[in-house]
Amino acid sequence: MENGSKEYVLGSSDMEIARLAFQHEVWSDVTGGLWRTAGISYGDSVADLGCGPGFASLELARLVGPEGQVASVDASERFVSLVSSRITSLGLQNVTVSKGDVTALTLESGTFDFVFSRWLYCFLRDPVTAAREAHRILKPGGKLIVMDYLNYLASRIFPGSDVLNSIFPAYLKTVNEHYGSYNIGGELPSMLSEIGFEIVSLEPIVRIARPGENTWRWVELFNELSVPALVENGIWTEDQREQFESEWEAAKENPGTFFFSPPMIGVVAERS
Numbered sequence: 372m373e374n375g376s377k378e379y380v381l382g383s384s385d386m387e388i389a390r391l392a393f394q395h396e397v398w399s400d401v402t403g404g405l406w407r408t409a410g411i412s413y414g415d416s417v418a419d420l421g422c423g424p425g426f427a428s429l430e431l432a433r434l435v436g437p438e439g440q441v442a443s444v445d446a447s448e449r450f451v452s453l454v455s456s457r458i459t460s461l462g463l464q465n466v467t468v469s470k471g472d473v474t475a476l477t478l479e480s481g482t483f484d485f486v487f488s489r490w491l492y493c494f495l496r497d498p499v500t501a502a503r504e505a506h507r508i509l510k511p512g513g514k515l516i517v518m519d520y521l522n523y524l525a526s527r528i529f530p531g532s533d534v535l536n537s538i539f540p541a542y543l544k545t546v547n548e549h550y551g552s553y554n555i556g557g558e559l560p561s562m563l564s565e566i567g568f569e570i571v572s573l574e575p576i577v578r579i580a581r582p583g584e585n586t587w588r589w590v591e592l593f594n595e596l597s598v599p600a601l602v603e604n605g606i607w608t609e610d611q612r613e614q615f616e617s618e619w620e621a622a623k624e625n626p627g628t629f630f631f632s633p634p635m636i637g638v639v640a641e642r643s
């Protein structure tokens with residue numbers, strides 16, 4: 372990846388692709404709400420930056436219809452080729468995808484009605500340059516829509532234990548080591564204002580989920596992918612992992628257990 376960023380911390384394995392697909396389903400109502408707040412509709416042009424395997428891009432393509440246009444960009448070769456084969460197999464004429472760095476886009480200036488980025492800014496070493504690029508490719512009056520993490524350490528398992536809740540600082544450390552931040556949402560509104568955006572709306576995004584519910588499964592899938600990596604990267608020992616996994620299984624048997632999701636923010640900002 373260019374610009375000194377390390378490889379996307381969660382990789383592009385089959386497991387990560389399946390996790391991103393499920394994640395898209397779990398949060399698609401919130402995502403759709405942000406699109407409605409911003410006003411994306413038939414005939415619009417939208418750039419989906421950091422599109423991953425393109426689950427949102429394909430939904431956006433349906434939303435803007437054949438007279439609209441979606442341009443998707445991601446740094447991962449594997450994700451881009453997946454999106455590309457989906458475009459071909461679905462016969463879509465209104466989506467293009469390209470491999471690229473969101474801090475150095477090849478897309479033309481002043482061409483998009485909307486730029487959408489979900490769970491991208493938290494992984495960027497240089498979010499300011501990425502936001503400047505989004506500003507550059509938007510038409511005057513066009514809108515940037517960002518959905519991202521805001522205050523990661525506010526997430527907890529209740530009633531929980533020190534072992535269960537030590538997972539959140541461990542994940543925060545991992546992303547920080549990759550130059551990202553799961554607290555980026557708190558910085559975005561002032562960063563965007565300084566770049567020349569006018570903030571249109573800021574929405575809190577948070578959920579409570581009990582074992583068996585989709586949002587619980589969402590964090591569980593994240594754990595299945597990321598806990599082994601914590602051990603591989605020396606952040607946790609094998610003993611810590613075993614203790615965590617056994618407490619996690621026990622917590623699921625308690626009818627009072629719930630997960631308070633990492634608070635996120637939905638930002639809609641207009642290019643002035």
Ligand SMILES: C[S@@+](CC[C@H](N)C(=O)[O-])C[C@H]1O[C@@H](n2cnc3c(N)ncnc32)[C@H](O)[C@@H]1O
Nearest residue numbers: 379421422423445446447471472473489490494
């Ligand atoms: C958590 S995934 C989110 C994917 C998608 N936006 C979604 O909501 O399903 C983060 C994505 O950001 C991409 N990414 C990270 N840094 C990037 C960069 N500098 N330029 C382009 N893509 C980047 C990764 O390759 C990965 O696909």
